[in-house]
Amino acid sequence: MPDKPLSPPSISIRLIKLLCKKELSEEIEGNLIERYLLLNEGQKSFILIRYWYEVLNYIRPYFLKSLKLKTTTTMFIFNPKITIRNLIRHRVSTFISLFGFIIGLTSFTFLYFYLDNELNYDAFHADKDSIYRVYRTSQDESGEYYDIAVSSPPFARALKNDYPNKIQSTLRVSFNDMVVKYEDKRFSEDKIMIADTNFFEFFTFPLLLADPETVLDNVFYVVMSEPLSKKYFGEEDPIGKRIELNGNADFVVAGIFTAPKNKTHLEFDIVLSMGLYEGQEWFENWWRNFAYTYVKINPEDEAYLQSAFPSFMEKYLGDDFKRTNNNNGLKIVPLADVHFHQSRYDSTPIGNFSSVIIIASVALAILFIACFNYINLSIAQSHKRAKEVGVRKVLGVDKTRLTVQFLGESTIILTLAITLSVILSSVLRGYFNHFFGLSVTYNWSDPAVQIFFSSLLLLLIITSGLYPALTLSSFETLKVLRTDKPLKSKNIFVRKGLIIAQFSISMFLIITTALIYFQLEYMNTKNLGYNPESVLIIDTDREIRANYDEFKSRLLAYEDIKSITTGSGVPSGFHDTYGLTFSEGAEDVRVHTVFADIDYLNTFNIPVMAGRGFSLEYASDSTDAMMINEAAWKATGLSKDEIIGKKVRIPFRDWDRTVIGIFENYHFKALRDAMDPQAIIMGEDMRRIAIKIDSEDRYKTLSIVEELYKELAPSFTLNSWFLTDDLRDQYQSENEQAKVFTVFSCLSIVLACIGILGLASFAAQKRQKELSIRKVLGASISQVITLISAEFFTLVMIAVILSIPLACYFMSIWLQDYAYRIELQDYWMVFVIAGITTMVIALLTIILKTYKTASGNPVDTIRYE
Amino acid sequence: MNETNVGEFEELVLLTVLLLGEEAYILKIQEELLNEAKRKSAMGALHVTLGRLEKKGFLISELAGDTKERGGRRKRVYELTAAGKSVVTQIHTTRNSLWNKIPKFALKFANA
Numbered sequence: 001m002p003d004k005p006l007s008p009p010s011i012s013i014r015l016i017k018l019l020c021k022k023e024l025s026e027e028i029e030g031n032l033i034e035r036y037l038l039l040n041e042g043q044k045s046f047i048l049i050r051y052w053y054e055v056l057n058y059i060r061p062y063f064l065k066s067l068k069l070k071t072t073t074t075m076f077i078f079n080p081k082i083t084i085r086n087l088i089r090h091r092v093s094t095f096i097s098l099f100g101f102i103i104g105l106t107s108f109t110f111l112y113f114y115l116d117n118e119l120n121y122d123a124f125h126a127d128k129d130s131i132y133r134v135y136r137t138s139q140d141e142s143g144e145y146y147d148i149a150v151s152s153p154p155f156a157r158a159l160k161n162d163y164p165n166k167i168q169s170t171l172r173v174s175f176n177d178m179v180v181k182y183e184d185k186r187f188s189e190d191k192i193m194i195a196d197t198n199f200f201e202f203f204t205f206p207l208l209l210a211d212p213e214t215v216l217d218n219v220f221y222v223v224m225s226e227p228l229s230k231k232y233f234g235e236e237d238p239i240g241k242r243i244e245l246n247g248n249a250d251f252v253v254a255g256i257f258t259a260p261k262n263k264t265h266l267e268f269d270i271v272l273s274m275g276l277y278e279g280q281e282w283f284e285n286w287w288r289n290f291a292y293t294y295v296k297i298n299p300e301d302e303a304y305l306q307s308a309f310p311s312f313m314e315k316y317l318g319d320d321f322k323r324t325n326n327n328n329g330l331k332i333v334p335l336a337d338v339h340f341h342q343s344r345y346d347s348t349p350i351g352n353f354s355s356v357i358i359i360a361s362v363a364l365a366i367l368f369i370a371c372f373n374y375i376n377l378s379i380a381q382s383h384k385r386a387k388e389v390g391v392r393k394v395l396g397v398d399k400t401r402l403t404v405q406f407l408g409e410s411t412i413i414l415t416l417a418i419t420l421s422v423i424l425s426s427v428l429r430g431y432f433n434h435f436f437g438l439s440v441t442y443n444w445s446d447p448a449v450q451i452f453f454s455s456l457l458l459l460l461i462i463t464s465g466l467y468p469a470l471t472l473s474s475f476e477t478l479k480v481l482r483t484d485k486p487l488k489s490k491n492i493f494v495r496k497g498l499i500i501a502q503f504s505i506s507m508f509l510i511i512t513t514a515l516i517y518f519q520l521e522y523m524n525t526k527n528l529g530y531n532p533e534s535v536l537i538i539d540t541d542r543e544i545r546a547n548y549d550e551f552k553s554r555l556l557a558y559e560d561i562k563s564i565t566t567g568s569g570v571p572s573g574f575h576d577t578y579g580l581t582f583s584e585g586a587e588d589v590r591v592h593t594v595f596a597d598i599d600y601l602n603t604f605n606i607p608v609m610a611g612r613g614f615s616l617e618y619a620s621d622s623t624d625a626m627m628i629n630e631a632a633w634k635a636t637g638l639s640k641d642e643i644i645g646k647k648v649r650i651p652f653r654d655w656d657r658t659v660i661g662i663f664e665n666y667h668f669k670a671l672r673d674a675m676d677p678q679a680i681i682m683g684e685d686m687r688r689i690a691i692k693i694d695s696e697d698r699y700k701t702l703s704i705v706e707e708l709y710k711e712l713a714p715s716f717t718l719n720s721w722f723l724t725d726d727l728r729d730q731y732q733s734e735n736e737q738a739k740v741f742t743v744f745s746c747l748s749i750v751l752a753c754i755g756i757l758g759l760a761s762f763a764a765q766k767r768q769k770e771l772s773i774r775k776v777l778g779a780s781i782s783q784v785i786t787l788i789s790a791e792f793f794t795l796v797m798i799a800v801i802l803s804i805p806l807a808c809y810f811m812s813i814w815l816q817d818y819a820y821r822i823e824l825q826d827y828w829m830v831f832v833i834a835g836i837t838t839m840v841i842a843l844l845t846i847i848l849k850t851y852k853t854a855s856g857n858p859v860d861t862i863r864y865e
Numbered sequence: 866m867n868e869t870n871v872g873e874f875e876e877l878v879l880l881t882v883l884l885l886g887e888e889a890y891i892l893k894i895q896e897e898l899l900n901e902a903k904r905k906s907a908m909g910a911l912h913v914t915l916g917r918l919e920k921k922g923f924l925i926s927e928l929a930g931d932t933k934e935r936g937g938r939r940k941r942v943y944e945l946t947a948a949g950k951s952v953v954t955q956i957h958t959t960r961n962s963l964w965n966k967i968p969k970f971a972l973k974f975a976n977a
Contacts, residue, residue: 007936027928030938031891031908037934038892057909062916 008036009048012055020063028058083409086385093381096754097374098417103747104370105421110432111363114440116449117263118356121339124261126204127296130168133338134159134293137329138577139590147331149346150289153277155330156196158316159295163308166301171195171202172274173266174291175347177539179717180270181244182232188717189228192245193268197275200257202296203266209239210255219275221254228269229256245272247715261443265339265348286317289345295332306331326579326652345574352733354817362744365505369748371464372498373755378410378468379495380762382475389472390480402473410465418457436739437732467494496795499759502752503799503838504806509745510834511807512814515827516738519815522671522822523731529666530571531605534698535723536705537570538689543713545686551712558704560695565603567596568685571668572726580679582636583647589635591628591677592668593650595685598622601663603692611644611661614682618660625682626657630665632677650681657681667820670730674819690723749838753845756792760846764788764853772858784854789846796842800835807831871923871952877902878914879923879953882943890940891915915943923949 016028035054039047087094122128134155135147156170173195180189196202200212200223207215207223215223222243229238241253251272277283297305309330314321321327333341340351389402425432426442433440443449538544544551552564569575575592582588594600598614598621609630614621626648633643646659665675695701702720709718728735764771771784779787808824808831815821871879881897882889895911898904906914918924925946928939945953 026938027891027941028912030931030935030940031912033936033938034892034934034940035908054908057907058912060909060913062913063909 006037006040008033008051012052015055016058019059019065021065024063028063032058079405080408080412082405083412086409087412090381090384093377093758094413096758097377097413098420100370100373100751100754101414101417102421102424103751104366105418106425106428107744107747108363108367109421109425110429110440111359111366112452113442114438115356115360115363116443117440118339118351120262121351122262122264122335124204124264125335127202128335129299130296131202131335132295132297132302132332133335133341134295135331135333135341135343136289137331139327145329147333147341147343148289148328149292149343149348151291151293152286152288153274153283153291154286154316156293156295158312159293162312162315163305166297166305168296168298169198169202170296171198171294172291173199173294174274175268177719178246178270179715180232182241185232186717187231188719189269190719191267191269192272193266193270194272194274194276197273199271200255202294205260205264206258208256208258215255216271216273216275218252218254219273220250220252221273222251223255223257223271224253225269226256226258229253263441267348286320292348294335297332299334302332302334323651355733355737358737359740362509362740365509366744366748366751369502369505369751369755371460372502373751373758374410374413374464375467376495376498376755377758378406379471380759382468382472385472386475386480389475390477393475393477394481399473403469406469406472407461407465410469411461414457414460414465418453418460422453435743437736495759499752499756499792499795500799500802502748502755503796503842504803506745506748506752507800507803507834507838508807508810509741509748510838511803511830512811513738513741513745514830514834515807515811515822515824516734516741516814518827518830519818519822520731520734520738523734523818523820524728526667526671526820528571528727529606529664532571532723532727534693534695535570535603536691536693536702536720537573537723537726538691538705538709539719540566540686540689541713541716543716544689544709547712548686548689551689551708554708555691555705558701560693560701560704562692562694563599563603564689564691565597565599566686566689567594567600567680568687569594569668570688570690570723570726571604571666572670572723572730573688575668575678578650578652580632581649581651583649589632589677591632591679594668594678594680595683596680597684598682600680600690601627603690604666606666607664609662609664610640611659613661613663621660622682624656624658625660627661627663627680628659629663629675629678631675632679633662635677653683655681655683671820672818749841753841756796756842757845757849760788760792760849761853763791764850768853768856768861771854772856772861775854775858776862781851781854785847785850788850788854789843792846793839793843796839800838804831804835871918871921871956874904874906875914875918876953876956877904878911878918879945879949882924883945883950883953887942889943894943918949919943922946923952 012032013029016032017025020028032051032055036047036051039050044050125131133149134151135149136151137145137147139145153172156172160167160170173193176192176194177188177190178192180187180192195216197216198213200207200210200215208226210223215221222245224232224238232238232243233241238253238256242249243251243253245251257271282288313328313330317328339349340353342350392402429440429442432438548566552566555561555564575594577590578593579588579590598616600606601608601613608627611627613627614625618625628643633640636643638646640662643659644661648657648659649655650657663680667675668678669676691705693701705720706718767788771779771787774784774787775781812824815824877898878894881894881901884901885893885897891908891911894915895906895908898906898911915924915926919926923946924943926941926943929942931937931939
């Protein structure tokens, strides 16, 4: 025999210990050890297998620990009556836990569905995995690539022709505004889609009363959304009704579609056939980029197609690229990714992924805080239950049984909380949507959602119920009955950690909220370099374009109207990007362009820096003049004198121009973006009209404009807005984020205070006798309060200190998206004030709760000693 | 065999315990069963049977003699109770009397 006695695998012994009855395990272990030695002596083969055969043969009901809870007295395994009595007896803390959970879960439910909506865009299409959207790619001034969502009509056919085996089908859609008229009802509709006839075969929008294959076969057939058909036809049968679109009365409603199950990036109310355009000359133009193109392919072919696209572009557009010095690529993006795919000229709602991540983390943080509260409160309460636990144990209840009892209490609270939250959040959904500017829908019928919420309930019960249940049930009987301090120091540590975590999250949210607001404030108040006040913008149509000169001269007759201009874009709107080729001696520059008339600079108050502005005195201006901004001038590398008078070629339009002046940089894009080179070029491209109004009563002026518009463009309705609205809309996502953060930082601080409230009252009660003796010995009320508060105050302080670097780090990342941003060090006061606020709120809560204990008459508490 | 039945395997176990005397603990019983009756049984199974017999009142047991081979664990040694002894005797007697009554040729036929 070897020196060291042979011993069987220790795991087998442990297994037996774990599973078998205590009174049997000694001999079983002994038997197994001896068996193992014998097997080894016998030099047989498969010793381990033989051994484990014996071990596993012991796993049978006869030996296993009983799952039944044995007691000497008759008691239920889980007694709901006791649970309910307990919950009612401690109604304050029941209410607090319930309240915390409901706040947390209600917000969580809303945020969950927001995320669910965002992440499941277009998930209802039957062929969603094989649908791809076609993007063009291009390079901006700094050489960075970006994607362009729109393409021209010829792409679809060329793609289908060139890759007949790979591309199963194609689809083009484009959007338009139109005036829709039925009998006396006449409205301007902005969600009108013009699509290829296979639209309803390609996508799976739920179509009523029509065949998806043929519903758009006639160019005058239209398909309407259900709500829009209600708006025009009421309860009448819409099919076969004749409607007028932009003055053309030939259209017939051929089908109705209902809202799809998920959100979709294609939001439309009416679908028209693209056949209307077919055959027109401009429709065949490769550079008329106004449509979104989709292809249906086998996902396995994606890589092949992506690699084939460069030669495809070269084949059709190579000559244009050479001529214009303007290079485009092509790529396809799976439908599932389209919602979050950043691209330019995309009028469909592009999701903000960072926003999604932020909201998801806020939702989780709120949930955590609610759970922490519950854990903290239930442990804090445990001293009240300690005697109960002790007595139960004396009566023969074992640990498992107590755990079940306490878990049951958590389950009741949580089930109640989750039910109430679901109801509450459904009731409040409208308010939420309105407040946050969202359109979140709830789909409880989705099995995935049901599974998620059931497992959430289970998870919450386990995370927030199990720990207190285990702690409570593991009290040692004697200790509990003899002394008042059943809790081990380990538990105190956990609770302190939870308090720190709660307040860190709250503080973090407060700082973030404040800084987002300051950034918004900064962007809203920053001098943009031009004057956007009282500028009315009008979206043009063909009739007003034809009558523009009359429109302008008649409006200028009113003294309230200072000036009026038209151009291809207005500040904060779209700007085309073109390459400029300077005559010798200057670098080529890619610039954002505005094709405008003579009054563009006046209307927007853009100051001229060098040279001169456009003027009627120079007859050649209307065909020869252009101005560039300071950034564009710097990019050319020429001096001021050299640049003025320089000849410039705009290859894309085939135009030659002369630089007559430089204007100061103004923010024609949102402050997120850096200052890019820009050029204002005299030339007709009337996409927008801008009217500078100088009037006390803007609405009176507005009605003048409206009347004149009606006269000059009778088949259209005026679509106008103030430039300041545009500017505000630029920061919509920031505004949304700010709102989300405000609401949830308030909620989180309320929840955190609820948590600390519970703990402080617990601490005060636990030390009641000590405090009374202190008072007898001469301590004042304030000293006593200080004594209790100090402990919690330290925790809140640690939380504050911890959260500052976290918030700093997060915000510096967040701010990186903004070319023009606030400097964190200028806003150190935010951190200080947020810290002080958090601490003061926490302190007030604690004092509120401890004052009663501290001010009580010591006799009442120590009389019995 | 009036109140409590004893199964065939149980009978073998009882006899083995009787045979082993003071050495009657599970590993030895298992070994004897294998050697004498060619019955293979896992300790777990055997243990259950022993427990059942104890419950029926045919066996008593006590924990004794921790040895090095058993890692310091005691073993359970079994002994037949009076009831146990009487039940095996009774079985034996019943069988014998049955045997005696069987005509010799009947067995012959069976063997042939």
